[in-house]
Amino acid sequence: MIFLPLMGFVVNGILGKWMPKSLSGWLGTATVLGSFVLAVMNFMELSGGTPEIASINTKLFTFLSVGDFHVDFAFQFDRLSAVMTLIITGIGTLIHMYSIAYMHDDDGLYKFFAYLNLFIFNMLVLVLGSNYLMLFFGWEGVGLCSYLLIGFWYKNVDFGKAARKAFVMNRIGDLGLLMGLFLIYDTYGSFEYQEVFRQVFIGTADSTAVNTAIALLLFIGAMGKSAQIPLYTWLPDAMAGPTPVSALIHAATMVTAGIYLVIRSEAIYALSPFAREIVMWIGLATSIMAALIGLKQNDIKKVLAYSTVSQLGLMFIALGCGAYTAALFHVITHAFFKALLFLGSGSVIHGMHHEQDIREMGGLRKKMPITYLTFLIGTLAITGFPFLSGFFSKDEILVSAFTHNPLVFGLALISAGITGFYMFRMFFVTFHGTYRNHHHPFEKVHESPLLMTLPLLVLAVLSVVGGAVNLPHYLGEGISGGLHHLLSYDGGGKFSPILMYPEHVIELSHTAEIGLLAMAVSVFVIAFLYTRNKYVVKGAVPEADADQQGMGKVLSNKFYVDEAYDVAFVAPLEGASDTLTHYVDEKAIKSAVDGVGKGGFGLSKMLSKIQNGNIEYYLVYMVIGIALLLAFNLF
Amino acid sequence: MFQQLPIPFLILSFLTILSALYVVTSKNPVHSVLALIFTFFTISAHYVLLNAQFLAVVNLIVYAGAIMVLFLFVLMLLNLSKDTEPVKSNWWGIAAAISAGSLLLIITAAFQVSGEAIAKNPVEGIGLVKALGKVLFTRFVVPFELTGILFLAAMVGAVLLGKREKNNAVLIPKEERSDS
């Protein structure tokens, strides 16, 4: 299962140059589809079989073995991995298919598919590995692929810089993760999930401080990968990559790796309420901040990017509240509708011949009916239109936040409400109103080919019904909480549950819960009506960035975070490196190195007198050398 | 210590060393070659004493018969029979003697230090053709084949070097060097 994409990568990477374009595309798609089918089969075996089994473990070979240190290259297919695998391969397949059409006139098509396949492989390693080192392996691998794919159009310098930014930001997070892993090994003496969690459970490390430290360090890694404050700025820039990449990596899969990490390490987080609080507040801050920035962005992909950051913040709120199922549930539905939205925006960009500014669009619904319809569904799903997938998952997070702390609930609700504003703003400006682009005639705007609309339709259907994975219990006990049951399966007596501790039980009466829902829905309705009034009825067009004033200016400049980072980190670093270059490198190191060179030169002049080219001298030296060697051995 | 040794061994060893010294010190290269051939004869006689009869015969045929004839042939070809070699300075003689002598000393010292007597385990007839052939063509058959390749390469190399090429005077002396 895991090696099909790797195979695709190898074949595409090596032979791709000589293959016809369509073949490399279809090959890439087929390998991912193959692993999706295998994942479904394994999942059936896992949950449908009688008796149920907790996980399928496969050990391939010993990865590292140094003294007592021993790590296996092994996979563990349990329920959590299964869910992640299904998302990755399922959405991966659709996006591969979409890319065939989207990238069809790009010269580096084979390279693109090679990278995509490599990404899928690494992502699968990340979620399927049976120990933290495998997770780290995949983690670095997806970081690399992300870098390669953001910078895919490497001839553009800005895109290259965006790729580098993403890479560096991720490295900061990786450092945290790596230190967390060291600390885990130091404390528990193993990298294997089952062994670590068993020891956590029986309390090998008595001190909460150690667990808190581990949890926080792991969270720093998650912050980098899942774009949380303060390491989120790379994600919007990552939109420089091709749109399918944005959809696959930067919305549906890679950014959820951080969520996966936290859920996987639930046992450790459970012991550290402090770390959970931190996670929650950072998630909350990120969510609101990104949503506010999203309000004033005019690039269709940037809006979606900030929306992704905001949604990830919501997921971390859920994690911080101990509602792991809710977080995972939101990962699933988010993967559906955000991939849908990205692919839809890709379709729009494709139809507009690479125009990304929503102010240059308008009235597109007439020309692109399928894109319009699916985009509408995606927007409704993300904003929480009742009974679409986003509604259920988001509300579950809100409910868990409410039970944790009503203040958090209020802030999260505001964040979710802002989501409605910016999504509808973008939606209306893009698809309604009048066409505003004067360079590109309206007649030339066209609907995308079937190969692109088909994934859109599939994802739209999933966005509608995706909520069925984990229906809330007020809809009836029999059909509700599927995901919850799946995750809290206790391993049939054997010790390998995914969630060690019973989840924070939500004990709200139905009325209270429905009350909360009513609030959420009313926020949604307000957002809808306001934006519709502003952008459709009045036909307003967002101002250019330069015309923004006051708060709007701050928002459209993304709170000046990039600039602040420039001042706070980049400038001092550059200054320091300048100083180092000037004084340490040029003066100290250079003279030292030159000194060595000069000394060597003088020595060689001296020695070269010995090398006079006369064989007889050489013979004498040789004999003396042999005699000395023997004498040395002798005495 | 020499008194208990058998007379034939003493005589043979004496002749061997004497002729070897003559090889090194003789001014005339032809005399050197003849002395070396004589040395090989005495070494062959040692082989007979050591019960290595086949080796004694081969030594005569290969060394005294083939290699040394090749040397003589080259000497005649280059017309070096008369003494043309410039004499080296005393300094060279001392340096060479010290080097060689120190190596001799160290090897004998090494033998004295290691000092373990080697158990005598003579076996009848291992020096005969039958016994040697059995070993050579069973355990050592691969090296044996490889020596064939080595010979082929040496032969090709020698022929190639000996072929006269036009304008191959790469080592024309820049100036006549006087000896110092």
Added chain:
Amino acid sequence: MSLLNIFNQVEISHYIYLSTVLFAIGLFGVLFRRNAIILLMCIELMLNAVNLLFTAFSTYMGDSDGQIFVFFIMVVAAAEAAVGLAILVLVYRNTRKTDVSFLDQLKG
């Protein structure tokens, strides 16, 4: 089989001394003489010293491997003599000399 029962009267150490002396004489020749042909001959002498030692050990230990090695050394010596003399002839043809001290073109 032997002409005299040598094992009872000659120790292996005597052969070791003998061949070491022969080896040292050959080495001295290599270092002292300047005629390239004499040098090659001295190398042959050194090889023979080693051969003698091999044979002596082989006989005293009752193991024929040593004598097989002597064969291989002979092979190498023959090849070496052939190639060496060919080079020598070539050098002589170009320089009219066989003096090794003249060949100092190796100087770097």
